[in-house]
């Protein structure tokens with residue numbers, strides 16, 4: 001069971017909230033692995049526990065709630081649910097980074113976009129202010145922000161929804177983490193910019209060995225990006241497998257139902 | 273309050289964000305014009321940062337326009353007094369792009385949904401709980417969870433609360449900004465069905481902003497494509513999807529991800545096509561349609577078929593409308 005190749009091994013993970021004074025379990029003991037440099041996808045219906053699972057790896061409870069986690073999350077052999085907060089803080093951002101589902105809540109509204117990336121680079125990559133700004137402008141350019149040097153001085157509310165989402169991606173990859181957790185990272189992007197971001201993430205995987213845990217409702221995105229897929233339903237993993245096999249022959253009825261519901265654009269000859 | 277003509281008429285709408293130190297003002301929306309008929313949906317697609325949300329906000333008067341006109345139900349909104357505008361708000365609602373930050377964190381879902389009902393006095397006070405439960409059911413959620421706070425919900429559940437809030441007061445016109453992007457494909461289909469059935473029952477009209485072109489095709493009667501603050505193409509959905517006339521529209525349609533691993537991987541492995549645009553502002557001489565707009569003072573807009581218009585700006589070099597365009 002302890003594959004030495006694994007970067008991340010999650011074993012019997014549970015998550016429980018206290019709702020109306022009654023404990024309610026939303027993740028029911030799931031196990032999965034991610035190898036170094038591997039891209040793994042998570043799909044499943046709204047509310048099935050994908051974000052709660054992702055946050056458990058970051059050991060971050062949703063804002064304003066307390067959550068009880070159980071099981072083990074081994075990252076390079078260290079159990080993230082049991083290490084000291086200090087060690088965990090060091091992991092976040094530098095070793096494991098996350099793009100959260102809601103971009104606005106994870107950006108600081110009173111700080112310029114550039115300063116937020118600069119901070120990250122100074123703190124985790126040990127860059128000087130000046131070097132950090134150079135890198136920040138480069139990163140904003142990489143995620144397709146036009147006039148990055150100028151726009152670095154904007155505040156988040158001056159960015160469009162998709163631009164904010166790209167800022168989060170820039171922040172997350174800024175310190176070249178070993179594992180990037182991306183929770184619906186491209187929902188606010190048009191398909192051309194989305195393709196640009198997906199290519200960037202693939203390149204980071206190839207060139208820096210960054211592993212990717214990709215949560216998305218978009219089966220087109222899953223299809224091109226990941227090697228393996230986990231399908232979640234009601235707090236359980238109900239199916240997992242190689243992406244080609246899963247698309248070709250989904251086993252679980254829920255997976256079949258999901259794939260059957262994928263909206264298709266009938267523009268024969270156009271999308272090829 | 274019915275009026276002849278379109279439900280919504282937008283003409284030469286402009287939004288400019290003021291200049292700041294060392295940089296020029298940003299024209300986020302640049303002479304945008306379109307109509308929406310009662311019971312119709314206009315899909316608005318385009319590049320991230322092209323001005324879609326700002327257009328929606330300016331129509332609803334949540335963002336001052338720097339020029340142009342917006343008429344809803346025959347009434348000019350841009351010059352309306354605050355009190356009149358407040359009364360108009362019952363007719364027009366917004367489903368915001370960002371579900372979490374648009375929900376008040378210290379209000380329960382029941383309070384969130386009751387608020388517009390109280391403000392617009394659309395149902396008697398004692399009927400409010402009933403209407404709240406009805407709205408929850410409408411968006412596929414269990415009415416039993418109404419006493420919870422927004423943070424206790426998943427991303428997709430919050431998005432449905434936002435949709436329920438917009439529908440609470442039975443509006444005539446709703447701007448839906450990425451209303452289903454946080455939802456799984458099955459819930460998406462359910463919300464799309466809901467929007468359809470409300471449209472049929474109540475003759476609702478939507479401005480439907482989305483990046484998912486398959487969804488837009490499923491919901492929109494007409495589609496507008498935005499690039500750099502302008503509309504570059506506008507026409508019936510089938511025409512725009514099957515015979516796109518503007519190179520940016522083609523880029524967009526070509527980039528739609530395919531839910532097939534081998535094909536999608538191959539597609540991502542190809543280099544991204546760079547849009548090659550010309551026909552920038554201030555350019556003189558004839559456009560690709562042979563018309564000199566600077567000389568004639570006409571807008572840089574051409575009908576390629578009835579109801580299907582395209583901008584002659586940003587055509588790739590050498591391309592001729594009506595002819596097969598080179599792949600870019």
Ligand SMILES: Nc1ncnc2c1ncn2[C@@H]1O[C@H](COP(=O)(O)OP(=O)(O)OP(=O)(O)O)[C@@H](O)[C@H]1O
Nearest residue numbers: 017026046047048049050051052065424426427428
């Ligand atoms: N802070 C919280 N307090 C109580 N319950 C919560 C909290 N956060 C999430 N939940 C519940 O936990 C379950 C899983 O939520 P999660 O956010 O992981 O779903 P998800 O799979 O990410 O869904 P989506 O695709 O809609 O984002 C949901 O039923 C949700 O209502």
Ligand SMILES: Nc1ncnc2c1ncn2[C@@H]1O[C@H](COP(=O)(O)OP(=O)(O)OP(=O)(O)O)[C@@H](O)[C@H]1O
Nearest residue numbers: 158159160161162289300320321322323324325326
């Ligand atoms: N309050 C503001 N101040 C300054 N500039 C702004 C402001 N709001 C938006 N902008 C700019 O206006 C342009 C259009 O933004 P808008 O949010 O309308 O884009 P969008 O088409 O909705 O993009 P997305 O698909 O990414 O949501 C962007 O360049 C954005 O940075």
Ligand SMILES: [Mg+2]
Nearest residue numbers: 051101426427
């Ligand atoms: Mg989620």
Ligand SMILES: [Mg+2]
Nearest residue numbers: 160161325369
């Ligand atoms: Mg937007």
